[in-house]
Amino acid sequence: MRITYLLVAFLVLCCASVFAKSTNLCHMDGYQCIKVKRGETWASLFPDDNERGIVMRINRTNHQLYSGQVVLIPSNLGSASILSYSPMPLTISVPGEKIIIVDLNKNAWGAYMANGQLALWGPATGGSGWCRDLGRSCRTKTGQFRLYSLGSADCKSTKFPVHKGGAPMPYCMFFNGGQALHGSPGEVMRGNVSHGCVRLFVDDAKWLRFNFVEKPNSSNQYRGTRVIVVPY
Numbered sequence: 658m659r660i661t662y663l664l665v666a667f668l669v670l671c672c673a674s675v676f677a678k679s680t681n682l683c684h685m686d687g688y689q690c691i692k693v694k695r696g697e698t699w700a701s702l703f704p705d706d707n708e709r710g711i712v713m714r715i716n717r718t719n720h721q722l723y724s725g726q727v728v729l730i731p732s733n734l735g736s737a738s739i740l741s742y743s744p745m746p747l748t749i750s751v752p753g754e755k756i757i758i759v760d761l762n763k764n765a766w767g768a769y770m771a772n773g774q775l776a777l778w779g780p781a782t783g784g785s786g787w788c789r790d791l792g793r794s795c796r797t798k799t800g801q802f803r804l805y806s807l808g809s810a811d812c813k814s815t816k817f818p819v820h821k822g823g824a825p826m827p828y829c830m831f832f833n834g835g836q837a838l839h840g841s842p843g844e845v846m847r848g849n850v851s852h853g854c855v856r857l858f859v860d861d862a863k864w865l866r867f868n869f870v871e872k873p874n875s876s877n878q879y880r881g882t883r884v885i886v887v888p889y
Contacts, residue, residue: 676856682729689732704858708734710860715742717764717780717847719858743767752883755869757838759783759855760887761797764847766857767836768869776869779861782845783886784836784853790819795853799888802832804881807872810863812839817852826854828862830870832884838862849889 683690693702699722703709713719715729721727731737740747745767746756752773759766761783768776784797808829816826816835827840840859859863870882 659869669683685728689730689734690727693722693724693726693728697719697724698722702728708737709737709741711737711742713858714739714778714780717845719841719845720843738776739777743775744887745775745778747775749773749775754883756883756885757865757870757872758799758885758887759838761849761855761889762887764849766855766861768854768865777861777864779858780845780847782841782856783849783889784855785850788852791852795851796889797851797853797855797886798833798836799886802884802886804830804832804870806831807866807870808837808839827859828866830862830866838865838884855886857878 682688691702699709699713699719702722703712705751711734712728712730717733731742742823744763744765745760749758749769750773752769752771753772756769757766757804758769759781761781764781764783766781767778775882784795786794786796788795806829808826808831810827811828812826813822813824814824816820825840825842827842829837831837835867836853836855838855840862841856842859845856846860871877873879873881
């Protein structure tokens with residue numbers, strides 16, 4: 658009972674934080690807000706895949722909607738593009754190779770081509786400052802890394818839940834020990850609450866895994882795609 662209470666309280670606090678940040682933006686030019694009604698879902702509110710993807714990215718979450726939730730929407734949604742609302746720079750200094758930059762202050766990631774152009778961005782949820790089940794901080798390690806192992810749709814954690822393992826990590830891309838970029842259905846949110854991995858929308862993780870990143874091989878001098886995690 659106590660565990661259930663704590664879980665509910667935690668989710669309420671997280672949702673309240675997202676609510677506050679969304680409502681703060683409702684009065685900005687170029688945006689409007691709607692309040693979710695009972696039974697409404699992302700798909701029912703935004704049947705178009707592209708429009709739904711943009712709205713979910715702006716709100717930084719794929720969590721199930723709840724009655725009364727405020728959702729931020731761009732006024733020009735019908736003509737908007739995903740890159741138009743990127744919190745990540747559209748261009749960076751030419752890196753000479755493809756890189757992924759993860760900024761957990763913005764709860765976002767960006768995939769950059771070798772010429773420094775942003776190819777795609779999406780929401781990211783990183784490691785928490787404190788994990789109750791571990792009794793310590795489990796923040797995502799910051800710095801520069803290389804992807805060393807890539808998984809498939811059925812990738813799973815060997816450590817979490819604690820003493821059990823088996824948590825889904827679809828399209829896992831490991832960059833630092835047990836820490837990975839991976840898809841997370843319904844658990845990406847504005848804020849950092851993971852055990853150290855970087856949670857992404859499942860479709861984003863799939864795109865990165867099969868259309869962008871490389872694992873170490875002879876053609877890249879056995880250096881997988883570079884990942885930069887910006888300090889908290």
